[in-house]
Amino acid sequence: MGNKLCDLKDVRFVLYDLLNVEELCKSERFSDHSRETFEMTINTAEKLAVNDFAPANEPGDVIGCKWENGTVRVPSVYHEPYRKLVEGGWFCAQEKYEVGGQNVPHVVDYVCKILFFAANHNLAGYYGLTHSAAKVIEVFGSEDQKRKYMLPLYEGRFGGTMCLTEAQAGSDVGAVRSKAVKNQDGTYSIIGSKIFITGGETDLNENIIHVVLARIEGDPEGTKGLSCFIVPKIRVNDDGTLGENNDVVCPGIEHKMGMRGSSTSVLAFGDNENCRGELLGGERKGIVTMFNMMNEQRLLVGMQGIAQGSTAYLHALDFARERKQGVAAGKKEVAQDPIVVHADVRANLLWMKCYTEGIRALVLYAVFCMDRIHTAADENEKQKWNDIIEVLTPVCKAYGSDKGFEVCIKAVQVLGGYGYCSEYHVEQFARDCKITSIYEGTNGIQSLDLVNRKISMKNGRAYRTVLSQIKESIVEALEWNELIPYASDLKSYLGMLEEITEKVLNMKTAGVVELVESWASLYLEIWGDILLGWLFLWEARVARERLEESKTEHKPNGEAPDYFNEAFFTGKIITAKYYLGTLLPPVTGKLETIRKSDHAFLDMQESFFFD
Ligand SMILES: Cc1cc2nc3c(=O)[nH]c(=O)nc-3n(C[C@H](O)[C@H](O)[C@H](O)COP(=O)(O)OP(=O)(O)OC[C@H]3O[C@@H](n4cnc5c(N)ncnc54)[C@H](O)[C@@H]3O)c2cc1C
Incomplete structure (x- = not known):
């Protein structure tokens, strides 16, 4: 067994066999790269994750963050791994050389992120947000703002935050009350209070750059009236040196489940009327600007969910091989066997393996589409990849985080009483993972994004683009006898998904919005179930092809080719079949539920809950 964070054999299969990411290196953008540089990047990340991030995970949970007189000390064990993260240039590895990056494809960078987040979700969270803050400034900022803020953020010298939430404005972002008043010098005075801000105050960086949603005085209510501001904790002089404090105070931190x-x-911004912000992305363009950050974060959060799931699964697998209880079915001796021999335990492990590998492949596919935008031949192709990302983002975020949490809970179950206690860490993975279904827009909000926005985008063209990718894989799989029953079933589920999607679109136009929204989460889950079916069918076909190729392709010395790993490819086909034949079929019940559209929900008045 390799590290206990992420099965890199499986990741390499997704990268090189499924997605063929080496093709990217033919494009100008990635021409300096090759499989060797990808491997070097991943291996370096693995070392940092295993040797530095993971050992700080449990102590960090026990020590926690300490607030004192407006300053926050993060667990001291975080400082050294964070320093190495900065030194290694990890904050912008996937960015262009011009901004200090290394032009690493997003999909390779995401593998590194999976390792970091699996090793230490808390610590990695600081760097994830810092990248997003830098990116939004790169996209919308002036040259001055890029120099003063973006570059130190990409270097990891400054930390970055994303400040939307206020006490009365959680999911309802339009209710933000933070105010901005224009000054004569073109800056804005910021007054307001934000809550739940990740990395809002820490001792990790010399400065923190807050990206803040606020309303310019006199601008309309709701999301349309919001603007985005760069608000540094300490002002940055034109020559890049640090100036005076910017009247941003941290009156406290939250005490949390994980x-x-x-x-x-x-x-608190501007309690002493001395907090200055710089407009980012134009007046009343705050939501569009912030969405740049939010979309990046949503994919990242889906990945975070399954990164925790991945490490929980590998811990459970390790435990199941060591822990002895009972004897294998049909065995005569009394000597205890490891619990992995019991069918129920193995079924749990296989369930965890399926969702971990399936969702990881889904997230990597979505991120790969971002790389394909850079290598696209023309505008049409760019649009295609962009449409796919738009549809997949809420599914990756919500399905990835929900299932990631379920995988962590299953790990607790596989470990029994030991799982519930802290010694084996899986209870921490579950506690830490739960946040992924809540922040970056709750999963309920993600499902509304899918039903209300994404499927109707471009008159349904975006979602049909995703379906056509799935249809192509089905046709390819039908060429293999062994896969025909699975491909045929997936085809029929896909037909039903198309049917209910058209129904949902028609119902919305007919105004039955409440009923549609009552199923939105179920509808998103169906998408997740079917997308995983697609990826497993694709994986099974590729693994089968590899096995067949190995029969005819040999090295000059007669040995099997380097890529060949019979046990892995065979295991992959069996995992895929298990998902397609055992875990996926209940999707018909979910599809049928929406097809039937029972109206009981609409008859359930609010008062009936309380009478
Ligand atoms: C640890 C942590 C870190 C965070 N980090 C950040 C951060 O860095 N920056 C930041 O800005 N925020 C951050 N948040 C805030 C987070 O994004 C919000 O908690 C989240 O958006 C939900 O808002 P809320 O907690 O006010 O819940 P509410 O909006 O009150 O929602 C409560 C419930 O009602 C549902 N609901 C609400 N409105 C609707 C609706 N219109 N339709 C259907 N269902 C609805 C929700 O799905 C949810 O289940 C963080 C939160 C936590 C706990």
């Missing part, structure tokens, strides 16, 4: 090493801060 993520105890992550500073979840309350922030």
